[in-house]
Amino acid sequence: MNENETGMAAVEIPDVTVIIGAYEAMPYLIPCLKSVEAQTLGADRIEIVAVNDGSTDGTGEYLDEFAARSKVSTRVVHQENSGGPSGPRNVGLDMARGRYVFFLDADDYLGDEALERMVAMADRNGTDVVLGKIEGIGRGAPKSMFGRTLERTDLFSSNIKFTLSAEKLFRRELLEKHRMRFDQQLYTGEDARFTLEAYVRSNGVSIVADYVCLYIVRRDDGKHITQSGSYAMRFDSATALMDLIADFFPPGEQRDELMIRPFVITLLPQFDHRWLKAKTGTRQDKLELAQPLTDKYWTPGVARRLKVPERLRLHYVAEGRADLLEEHLRFLQAKEVPEVVRKGREGKPYLAYPHFGDKEAGVPDEMYAVTVPEWVDGVRVSVPKAGKPKPSFARRVVRKLRRMARGTAAGRPARS
The missing domain is CATH 3.90.550.10 (Spore Coat Polysaccharide Biosynthesis Protein SpsA; Chain A)
Structure with a gap:
């Protein structure tokens, strides 16, 4: 030099x-x-x-x-x-x-x-x-x-x-x-x-x-x-960043918040449409390279911070489910639109990507739950605001009858 x-x-x-x-x-x-x-x-x-x-x-x-x-x-x-x-x-x-x-x-x-x-x-x-x-x-x-x-x-x-x-x-x-x-x-x-x-x-x-x-x-x-370099370098990069975050932050909210970055920006692109085109050996190698990272750092706290299609991909990677990952990617590649399913009294939204509600596939419903705002077919789907649950139809009828009865007892005409 x-x-x-x-x-x-x-x-x-x-x-x-x-x-x-x-x-x-x-x-x-x-x-x-x-x-x-x-x-x-x-x-x-x-x-x-x-x-x-x-x-x-x-x-x-x-x-x-x-x-x-x-x-x-x-x-x-x-x-x-x-x-x-x-x-x-x-x-x-x-x-x-x-x-x-x-x-x-x-x-x-x-x-x-x-x-x-x-x-x-x-x-x-x-x-x-x-x-x-x-x-x-x-x-x-x-x-x-x-x-x-x-x-x-x-x-x-x-x-x-x-x-x-x-x-x-x-x-x-x-x-x-x-x-x-x-x-x-x-x-x-x-x-x-x-x-x-x-x-x-x-x-x-x-x-x-x-x-x-x-x-x-x-x-x-x-x-x-x-623009160059082997895919193994990306896993090395993800490992270095995840380990650094873990060195500074114990398990919890702050660690999960920062882990979004290496999971979404570094790891997730290894399992996109290009994964479908890769040879079987390369596909399997990528899943094996990701396994130590998902074992250590893929948590419910990280999962709920992601959009449903991202979360599902990483869940399949963490579970080593190449079959479900392939189906999910082909669904995305075909630009199909998942149905928005609302469940419970608050109408909690779920996106019905492949195998939603399929007990045999074994994917928890929470993997399909909307936890951050996202767009589906041009429509914004948001998480319901926390608050009092909406009363059932029967309870609304009972309340109305009580109001009518109180009005009649007080000499006021009942309002229908």
């Missing part, structure tokens, strides 16, 4: 160190670096640490050229390919001097005011992590947590658990205090584990929702790590 520092003299304590790990990043690297130069925070308040992770496409040469001419203090590290994003990020973090760090992927870019707004937010509130609004270029982007700007929030007061990429502003003091680094044994999902730990350990999180701070770009060459 060799390091090359050129360009303007390095500032002693910059506000932000932008860490960029780059592998075969051309031509995406060009707008990425331009966006850092264009920051309204000012070149004298920023430094870049760029790690060329064994590129052969001119990425390293372009980084050296940029460092030689840019007003932003830039240090470039050239190293052999590490096989994933964790190594370059850790190298950058070891070299960082800023009060804050921002991990910027080489194929993404910043909005011009991003760092200025995020630094101001963190300084104003004393928060350790700042999320900036994200917009996707040719790909989707998380939205549910960016409904409004929040000066201070946490894991249980917002939807931040659903955005765990590392492209956020972190107070470096927090990371160094806990010696936080990316797990180099993980080749996908390493950022989720790192970011969730930062959320948990932080003195609050802020959200900038009124300005697009980050543009995430879909690569046309398919070299982005989330």
